[in-house]
Structure formats: structure tokens, C-alpha cells
Amino acid sequence: MHVGQNILTQKLKATLDQRRRDGRLLVPPVPVTLADTIDFGSNDTLNLSGSGLLSAAFLRELERHPGFTIGSTSARAFEGTRKYLIDLEDDLAKFHGAEAGVFVNSGFDGNVAIWSAIPQPGDFIVYDELAHASIHDGMRMGRATCLPFRHNDPEALKARLEEIRDNNASVASGESLVFISVESFYSMDGDAAPIHGIVAAAREALPSGNYLCAIDEAHSNGLVGPNGSGFVCHFGLEKEFPIRLNTCGKALGSTGAIILCNETIKSALINYARNMVFSTAPSFLCAAGVRAGYELAASAEGEKRRQLVQQKVRYFYRLLTDNPKWRQASRCGIVRLPTEKTWATRPLQSPIIALIAPMVEADSLAEHLRMGKYWVNVVHFPTVPRGMDRVRMVIHAHNTKEEIEAVVGRILGWATEKMESQSLRVGL
Known part of the structure; x- marks a missing residue:
């Protein structure tokens, strides 16, 4: 290796190693990983690309x-x-x-x-x-x-x-x-x-x-x-x-x-x-x-898909925020939604869902969802402000009612486990 290239490589490696130790290293998922999951991560909200249309x-x-x-x-x-x-x-x-x-x-x-x-x-x-x-x-x-x-x-x-x-x-x-x-x-x-x-x-x-x-x-x-x-x-x-x-x-x-x-x-x-x-x-x-x-x-199919996104985002929010386990987890500081108090009254729904949790917990939630074959993305500082680490989800026109129910159930299951663990620590 050229001397200058070697010096540069060592410097870059040191910065990347530090980012890895901080839990912030970006590693793009391999295509085979995505192919075997249900998409709650991509920005293909109308599924125009994924559907082949x-x-x-x-x-x-x-x-x-x-x-x-x-x-x-x-x-x-x-x-x-x-x-x-x-x-x-x-x-x-x-x-x-x-x-x-x-x-x-x-x-x-x-x-x-x-x-x-x-x-x-x-x-x-x-x-x-x-x-x-x-x-x-x-x-x-x-x-x-x-x-x-x-x-x-x-x-x-x-x-x-x-x-x-x-x-x-x-x-x-x-x-x-x-x-x-x-x-x-x-x-x-x-x-x-x-x-x-x-x-x-x-x-x-x-x-x-x-x-x-x-x-x-x-x-x-x-x-x-x-x-x-x-x-x-x-x-x-x-x-x-x-x-x-x-x-x-x-x-x-x-x-x-x-x-x-x-x-x-x-x-x-x-x-x-x-x-x-x-x-x-x-x-x-x-x-x-x-x-x-x-x-x-601009077609009738496009309008249909836009309406589906609006309906499915509202369905996701209702399922999650109406559940007592969610409200308890939010009160305990385990996970929260920045849009929880505003989604029901806003005229237009964004397909983006932010589940904000402390850094290690955001990674834990993302891994829990991925283990269930639901693809989501986890976002850390400096992409978001320090202390605002999150799982970033996107609701699509093609996500079914059953998929939404299942992914909400998995989020609530994770939150319940964390609350039980928190209770045990307090008891000790």
C-alpha cells in the first residue's frame, strides 16, 4: 500500500472504530436481509417501486x-x-x-x-x-x-x-x-x-x-x-x-x-x-x-394508495396509543412518540413514525422488530440530536392490517419486557 494511503487508512479506521464503539457506525443492510422481511423502513410509501408499477x-x-x-x-x-x-x-x-x-x-x-x-x-x-x-x-x-x-x-x-x-x-x-x-x-x-x-x-x-x-x-x-x-x-x-x-x-x-x-x-x-x-x-x-x-x-391508483397510507397510519397510531401498556411504557420513559399528542387532530398524516428511546434501548427495539422479520431503521446522533435516538418506521400503502397489528404487538411486547425488567431492578 502507498505510504500516504496507509496513513489515511489508519486515520479513517481510528475514527470509524470510535464510531463503532459509540454504537453509531452506519452499516447498510445487505439485500438478502431486506428480501426476507416486511418493509416498515423504506421511503417507498406508495409502493410504486416495490410493486413493479x-x-x-x-x-x-x-x-x-x-x-x-x-x-x-x-x-x-x-x-x-x-x-x-x-x-x-x-x-x-x-x-x-x-x-x-x-x-x-x-x-x-x-x-x-x-x-x-x-x-x-x-x-x-x-x-x-x-x-x-x-x-x-x-x-x-x-x-x-x-x-x-x-x-x-x-x-x-x-x-x-x-x-x-x-x-x-x-x-x-x-x-x-x-x-x-x-x-x-x-x-x-x-x-x-x-x-x-x-x-x-x-x-x-x-x-x-x-x-x-x-x-x-x-x-x-x-x-x-x-x-x-x-x-x-x-x-x-x-x-x-x-x-x-x-x-x-x-x-x-x-x-x-x-x-x-x-x-x-x-x-x-x-x-x-x-x-x-x-x-x-x-x-x-x-x-x-x-x-x-x-x-x-396522479392516476386513480395513485389516489387510492394515498388514501390507504392515511388510513393505515391512523390505524397504527390508534392501535398503539390506545393500549394501556403503551401509555405505561411512555410514562416510564422507556419509549415515546413525539407525535402522540398531535396525530389525531392533524389533517394530514405523515407516514414516518418515530419511536424515541435511549440509545441502547433504540437498538434493542430495532433488533426485536427485525427478529420478528419487520424491517425498521434505527437512528442515532448526529443524524438526530443527542439523547433522541430512535427507531424510525414508515407505514406504506401495501402494509396490510394484519402486518400493522403484528408489528404493534411486537412493539408492545418489547415494551412490556422492559417494564418488567425495570420493576425487577427497582425491587432489588
Whole structure:
């Protein structure tokens, strides 16, 4: 081995070994492990990918374009902007009620592009404290001042905006812009942004209107809204969110993302977002898969599957939270749901379920469920805040009533064992 490579390998090995000792080493499951389990982990919420529906629709799309070129061959500013990509962007912008759209290779790329290139020097970004890592990466590359507000708290947002306004003459005068960054369904807690409250807080704190709300719809695109058009469209607030990032790798079953905006913002992204300027444009194959996914999501079958997800998430919550064993385990601090007090009254259900437990217990619960052939994911710091380790579950359209009942029973069985063990320790 080359000397430099050997030094690097030893350094990396030491950091990975430490992460393993801390119980935080990420080890992707091997495909054969997943094949033998019931899926309560993946983001394929409508089961468009797993069912084969998307594959069939994708192949039909290829047949409609027999002379296609696989690669885009260049960056967007050069030959990479093909007619098929332009048509897709125009169609998706219309579908989501936006003036324009720019398609990117992933949701991560989209957030990096937006937050690194669009806010200008002198502007501010106020972001939910649980913002996705890609938003943070984009902000770090950008030129605006970035400040958090307490998660899903419009009053905290209003206070932060008033603080910025009162301490910055350029904001008070309306010269500088304040961007507000939120997500529709949060990927780790499974809760939803109070977007009406977010908009109201911005209006009250900045009556001159020098604010811009942006939303990441990674976990809502295809899953809610008219024809699956998303969270903002469901509430009819398209004009209140001039920048939306709607990704295609979750409910739509493929990959990539569309940034919904106006023509000027689109041009600015193509000119100034370095991960777009210096990257090959999305391929025909990627774009064709996305078009196929949108067609399925907007179909009667897509609507049926959206309704199934909503019904099954509610069924899961009722089974779990109505059970006395769950309430006792939650009181004992063994496991809890951050959405327990809100799920029954919210108009839209997120398919993401977070079972928060101390680190060792989160691993124990995940292993208990996997032993029963239910695939779930376990999440530790730094993906989530320290002390907020959890089992992350996802409810899908294809999960049966019997599967949901069985996995809830297994969660309750684990919780009962932990309570009995806790009682024995107290008795000793």
C-alpha cells in the first residue's frame, strides 16, 4: 500500500472504530436481509417501486421515445438541457402551480443549490432547528446570515424575525430579504410544519413583505395534495411559498427533484449554483422515471394508495396509543412518540413514525422488530440530536392490517419486557 494511503487508512479506521464503539457506525443492510422481511423502513410509501408499477410505467415511457439518448452529455449551461428535460420541467411546474421549475439530480442537490446560490449578501435565512443536513450544507456555502428558530413554533419564528428586524436597518427598511426555511413532513420526527402559522408569523413580523418562505416537500410530494401535488398545494398556499423543493425519491419511487420557483430564480440557479454549473445535467433515464412516477401518482391508483397510507397510519397510531401498556411504557420513559399528542387532530398524516428511546434501548427495539422479520431503521446522533435516538418506521400503502397489528404487538411486547425488567431492578 502507498505510504500516504496507509496513513489515511489508519486515520479513517481510528475514527470509524470510535464510531463503532459509540454504537453509531452506519452499516447498510445487505439485500438478502431486506428480501426476507416486511418493509416498515423504506421511503417507498406508495409502493410504486416495490410493486413493479413504476417499472412498467417507465418501460412504457421508453417505448414512446425509441430514439432516446441515455446520458445528457453535458452540464445545464451547455448541451445538457435537452428538450425532454425542458418539457418535464414545464409540465411539473404547471402540475404544482408554479411559474417555472428546474430539475436536479437529487433533493440534496436541490437544497444545496437553493441555499448556496439564491440568498444574497445582507440577506438572512431563518430556518427550523430540525432542518435537513442538505439545507445546512447549502447555507454554509452561501452568503447570508443564518439563524434557527424553535422547531414548528410560529411564535418563536415571529420573535426571531422581530429580533432581526429591530437589529438590522436594512431589514427594517425592506432592503434586505429574510428567507424562512421549513419542511412539510419532517424526516425524523414525522410531524408536519404549521405552515399557516409560519406565514402568519412572517406577515406580522415583517409587514413590508420583505420575506420569502421556502419549503422542502421531500416526504409529502406525491403523497398528499390534489393528484399528489404536495403539502402546499393541499392547502392552496402556492403563492405564499415562492420556492418549493419537491423530490421524487420517496412516494414517487424514483430519484431527482424539481425546484419550483419563477423564471428569474431558475436562471439564477443555473448560473450560480455550483453543484448545477459544474455537474452533468439529469439523464433522460432519470427524467423518464420521474415522469412515469408522476403519471402513476396522479392516476386513480395513485389516489387510492394515498388514501390507504392515511388510513393505515391512523390505524397504527390508534392501535398503539390506545393500549394501556403503551401509555405505561411512555410514562416510564422507556419509549415515546413525539407525535402522540398531535396525530389525531392533524389533517394530514405523515407516514414516518418515530419511536424515541435511549440509545441502547433504540437498538434493542430495532433488533426485536427485525427478529420478528419487520424491517425498521434505527437512528442515532448526529443524524438526530443527542439523547433522541430512535427507531424510525414508515407505514406504506401495501402494509396490510394484519402486518400493522403484528408489528404493534411486537412493539408492545418489547415494551412490556422492559417494564418488567425495570420493576425487577427497582425491587432489588
